[in-house]
Amino acid sequence: MKHTVTAKDVAKLAGVSQSSVSRVFFEGAKVSEKTRAKIMAAAEELGYRPNEFARSLITNRTKIIGIVMKGVHNPFYPQVLKQFAAAFKEKGYSILFVHTNNDEIEAEDVETLLNYNVAGVIITDAVMALKVGEEFKKNKIPVVFFNRKLNSEEFYSVSCNNLDAGRKVAEYFFDRGISEMAYIAGDADTSTSRDRQKGFQEVLKQKKARYRHYSSDYTYNGGFKTAMRMVAEGDMPSAIFVANDIMALGVLDALKANSIRVPGQTKVIGFDNIEMASWPAYQLTTWEQPIDKMVHATVAYLLEEIAEYTGAAETLEVDGRLIERATT
Amino acid sequence: MKHTVTAKDVAKLAGVSQSSVSRVFFEGAKVSEKTRAKIMAAAEELGYRPNEFARSLITNRTKIIGIVMKGVHNPFYPQVLKQFAAAFKEKGYSILFVHTNNDEIEAEDVETLLNYNVAGVIITDAVMALKVGEEFKKNKIPVVFFNRKLNSEEFYSVSCNNLDAGRKVAEYFFDRGISEMAYIAGDADTSTSRDRQKGFQEVLKQKKARYRHYSSDYTYNGGFKTAMRMVAEGDMPSAIFVANDIMALGVLDALKANSIRVPGQTKVIGFDNIEMASWPAYQLTTWEQPIDKMVHATVAYLLEEIAEYTGAAETLEVDGRLIERATT
DNA sequence: CTGAAAGCGCTTACAG
């Protein structure tokens, strides 16, 4: 049997009551310096550590943030995970990592989150059924959709200003005298791909320019195959806006395989500014997502809602910027 | 106030005792089909969910596995994280994700793991002070070092058979008539880099062939810079064994930037077989780490030790294999 | 098979 040192043990050694021991380890409680010192000494000697479970049981609060993630194949997300882990660690919170295979969060995953009574939830590249959302609301657990804009204002969501980004990319091309463009979309059911396209389209329509639309799936292989198809079809556009970087890398590789010069014959702009975009092999011009700011906003909101739940939601969109490299 | 539905509420509605409710939700306990049905109906109606904290408090066990990770920049690790999450989910365990910045696990991180009384710990690309290991042993928490071999047999460790891999790579080159080789090392304090080199060196020594050693750091930039230096020094070896894929990609890009043909002027072999190694831009020949097997072994060990702690440790090395692509 | 009761290790009114 493993014997765990409890507050009672410390109390006995220090010659005080168990409540005093509790007070020393509970932030905000008052104890005299003298007893605090005695208790700390005893706690040190015994290697005492407050039991997180007893604590959560009685306070009905936890220091756990659930992060739901699907696409670890896109380096954007591990990067995001790392930043959240760092930011929350600083605030004394730990991360419960939930990986979903499906686009939609599985009931099982939600169960886990609720069972551990997480203080807050961050959902990245996954969708959540409405009923599930209600579960969280009922339990007063704040939820943030990260990098996904919602139709409703039911939940807080943080994303890059994708509409604006799409517009700026179209203008960038247009200003350089390009009128034949193409857009390679990510998963059709994501707000990111839709908004990037919408902004892009809006400007071109206004300039009475046309563009071709290609459906893809936010993966390297999807980008590669799409570009191969474009090449096979002949009639290459003068510029391609690709909905994310990992697809854009696939596009560049496909173009290279077909000896199509970039930016000579066609220009390419991606989205995210993942680390690889700056690699010498690619030197991809891309729209940078301000991860720092997005993470910061998410953490701030969650912390506020944890302190006092209001259920208030907002759709936050943070401005990004174009990083020019060698593909334009 | 959020009112949580407890076993007591369910008991009242179902007209049974609270103990019976507990038995229905506790695996292994016996209840008659009749009362089980009544209780399940009542639980469904109220939306009852057993409180994980009360449960852990009384059983002194948790269903949480702690995973400590540093390098999310190397796609090998997110891949590993995903596989662990999937494997443990299947067994009803959740993942506490701990991200360290330092090479050595920070005291704070260990505190977290101990506070949550995790059922088991997986340490990937980080080092642990001996004293810390003792903490886990004292609390009878099984620990696995993943992708790191230990000097002592204090803890279970799972890695690829790096020694064998290094030998095979050397033989591969030698069999093709190459005698001028180089090894680009990863972080010097990792067993992976040391063992890969040791095996490589062993064969070459035996064949009385020499090789050059370059120190690097397991990052893309590290690989890139090292190869640039090699080029600047002139006298390019006929083959380079790079201690991991992400560095190898940097090497390939540097060689390309200098118009050095691969495999014409020099051949390159990496290690890991990350997804990118198969991208058309790289087509990297590499030694594949059998992640599936490594994860499987880790999970199996941990589950056994959780069921009955013995503290027995072992150094497991799983055989990988060479994946030939276009760089050799 | 089922219920009453003790107890896991804490926090927190309530007195003193």
Added chain:
DNA sequence: CTGAAAGCGCTTACAG
């Protein structure tokens, strides 16, 4: 400022 005591929501011997 401190202690005795209740109680958080469970599991689990112990009777019946």
